[in-house]
Structure formats: structure tokens, C-alpha cells
Amino acid sequence: MRHFTSVNDIGDLKAAVREALDIKADRFKYNHLGRNKTLMMVFFNSSLRTRLSTQKAALNLGMNVIVLDINQGAWKLETERGVIMDGDRPEHILEAIPVMGSYCDVIGVRSFARFENKSDDYNEVILNQFIKYSGRPVFSMEAATRHPLQSFADLITIEEHKRVERPKVVLTWAPHPKALPQAVPNSFAEWMNAADYDFVITHPKGYELDPAFVGNARVEYDQMKAFEGAHFIYAKNWAAYSDENYGKVLCSDRDWTVSDRQMAVTDNAFFMHCLPVRRNMIVTDDVIESPNSLVIPEAANREISATVVLKRILESL
Ligand code: CP
Numbered sequence: 001m002r003h004f005t006s007v008n009d010i011g012d013l014k015a016a017v018r019e020a021l022d023i024k025a026d027r028f029k030y031n032h033l034g035r036n037k038t039l040m041m042v043f044f045n046s047s048l049r050t051r052l053s054t055q056k057a058a059l060n061l062g063m064n065v066i067v068l069d070i071n072q073g074a075w076k077l078e079t080e081r082g083v084i085m086d087g088d089r090p091e092h093i094l095e096a097i098p099v100m101g102s103y104c105d106v107i108g109v110r111s112f113a114r115f116e117n118k119s120d121d122y123n124e125v126i127l128n129q130f131i132k133y134s135g136r137p138v139f140s141m142e143a144a145t146r147h148p149l150q151s152f153a154d155l156i157t158i159e160e161h162k163r164v165e166r167p168k169v170v171l172t173w174a175p176h177p178k179a180l181p182q183a184v185p186n187s188f189a190e191w192m193n194a195a196d197y198d199f200v201i202t203h204p205k206g207y208e209l210d211p212a213f214v215g216n217a218r219v220e221y222d223q224m225k226a227f228e229g230a231h232f233i234y235a236k237n238w239a240a241y242s243d244e245n246y247g248k249v250l251c252s253d254r255d256w257t258v259s260d261r262q263m264a265v266t267d268n269a270f271f272m273h274c275l276p277v278r279r280n281m282i283v284t285d286d287v288i289e290s291p292n293s294l295v296i297p298e299a300a301n302r303e304i305s306a307t308v309v310l311k312r313i314l315e316s317l
Contacts, residue, residue, distance in 0.1 A: 001312040004139035007194045020156045020304050027060045033314040034063030040104035041067045044111040050141045057306035101134035113144035113181035115247030137313045147183045150274050151191035152305035157298045167231035173203035174282040175252050176237030185238050186213040202226035206250045230266040258283040270294045
């Protein structure tokens with residue numbers, strides 16, 4: 001694997017999960033692979049889990065790690081070509097990226113949707129510039145449209161906990177005070193479709209995701225109906241995707257907050273969320289603290305998904 005930006009880069013999902021569980025049983029098994037290799041993690045946005053789990057994964061593989069927070073201590077970067085740089089951004093990303101590439105062997109990038117220009121977001125302008133100009137393998141640590149390390153960890157978690165071969169998995173929108181990107185739900189949908197689960201998406205009208213990610217999923221606007229008989233509930237907020245309302249918050253109805261009321265109609269479903277989560281907006285205290293909550297094992301599996309991805313990239317160097 002050279003780059004990792006979506007489910008398409010991971011190949012056979014069953015093999016990937018087997019590899020993940022093998023690594024989970026002995027996470028230092030491939031410690032020799034990263035000797036004298038350096039990972040650079042570049043963050044345009046904040047992180048707790050991605051930062052820590054990816055660094056831990058690199059250490060599992062014997063790599064050295066450098067972390068750059070673009071907005072804390074680095075020069076502000078201009079990202080548009082052709083701009084007269086007379087403002088507050090003294091460095092252009094077209095010089096910065098190859099310079100970063102000269103100091104490392106592999107680059108991880110976190111760059112969220114900015115909601116300024118839908119086309120720039122959905123063309124992954126920042127991530128693709130790293131792929132084009134760094135000269136290094138690049139992996140996404142959450143980009144504008146996808147969060148594949150999270151989705152891979154979600155898949156591992158579902159495979160570890162499922163009680164039936166083809167579980168019913170429900171992705172539900174839930175309220176949030178700020179506009180959030182569609183990367184997590186897009187990516188989750190892409191991976192659930194690839195895994196061929198019984199996959200349902202539920203959200204208020206106006207929150208339809210890009211059809212390219214919805215794929216063969218069933219869309220059900222009645223949340224209670226969507227939850228009936230579910231084995232896994234995956235909650236997430238996202239802002240509107242449509243051209244007319246791109247990046248807007250259209251609904252704040254707390255009837256959509258996941259609570260015991262909805263969980264009662266599931267088949268004793270597990271609750272999942274990528275974290276960080278706003279309690280009593282996305283999910284009630286009772287549900288997230290219940291024995292069926294998988295949020296901690298799901299976050300712990302981020303170390304495993306990142307170890308698999310970095311291992312495969314190192315093997316390709
Ligand atoms: N789930 C996730 O990516 O968490 P962070 O934003 O804290 O990295």
C-alpha cells in the first residue's frame with residue numbers, strides 16, 4: 001500500500017480484519033519494519049485519539065515520529081496558487097509540503113472540510129497536494145470527506161462484537177451545536193457498504209449525504225423505525241451536504257439524541273461513536289455509560305487500525 005485515503009486502498013476487508021486481530025494479539029510483532037524510518041504527522045485541526053493512537057502505532061512498528069501542528073508554532077500556510085501573498089500567510093503550501101517530505105519517510109495528514117468551497121472540500125485539495133508534492137506515502141488522519149482510520153477501527157470493533165454473521169448497523173444523525181463535516185459518516189457508510197452489512201442511515205430531511213457514499217444503504221427518515229431490530233447504533237452529527245445548504249446546521253431537534261427510548265426497540269444493540277462526543281446532545285449519559293457502549297474499545301482499536309495501515313505502507317517502501 002502506498003497511500004491510504006479510503007476503503008479502496010485496504011483491499012480485502014476480511015483479510016484486513018484478520019491482520020488487525022493478529023496485530024492486536026502481538027502489537028510489537030513487526031517492530032523491525034520501522035527501524036530508521038520517520039513518520040511525520042501534520043495536523044491542520046485538533047485531535048486527541050488520532051494523534052495518540054497513530055503515534056503509538058508508529059512506536060509499535062519501531063518508527064521515529066515528528067508531529068507538526070500547523071496552527072500552533074508553524075508559519076500560517078497559503079493554500080491557493082496564484083494568490084498575491086501580502087496577507088497574514090507567509091509560507092505557501094507548495095514549498096512547505098516538499099520540505100516536510102524531505103524530513104520523513106511517511107506522512108499522515110489531518111485536514112478537515114472548511115465549508116468555504118464544497119468543490120475544494122470534496123476534491124480533497126489539501127490531502128491531494130500532499131500526495132502530489134511530498135514524494136512520500138501519505139495517509140489520511142481525517143480529511144475533508146473521509147476518516148478511514150476511524151472507519152477501519154469501527155469495522156474491527158463490529159467484527160469483534162457481532163452476534164450474527166450479517167448484523168443490522170444503523171448510522172444515525174444526532175444534534176450538535178456547531179456545523180461538523182461529513183467525513184465520519186461518509187467514511188463509515190463507505191466501509192459498512194463494503195462490508196456488506198444490513199446497513200441503514202437515518203437522519204432528518206435535509207441531511208442527505210453524498211449518494212456516492214450512501215451507496216446501497218437504506219435511508220429511513222423515521223429514527224425509531226430505523227432502530228428496530230438493530231445490532232449496532234452508530235451516532236454522529238453532520239452538517240448539510242446539499243449545494244443550497246452546504247455546511248449549515250438545519251435542525252437541533254433533541255428528539256434525535258440517542259437515549260434509552262430508541263435503544264429499547266433495538267436487538268440489544270451496541271452503541272458506537274467515534275468521539276469526542278457531546279453528552280446529552282448526541283447521546284444520553286445512560287446510553288454512553290451502559291454495558292452496551294463500545295466507545296472505549298472502538299477508540300482503542302484506532303491503535304490497531306493505524307498499526308495495520310503503517311505496517312502495509314512500510315512494507316511497500
Ligand atoms: N475520533 C477521532 O478522530 O478523534 P480525534 O478527533 O480526537 O482524533
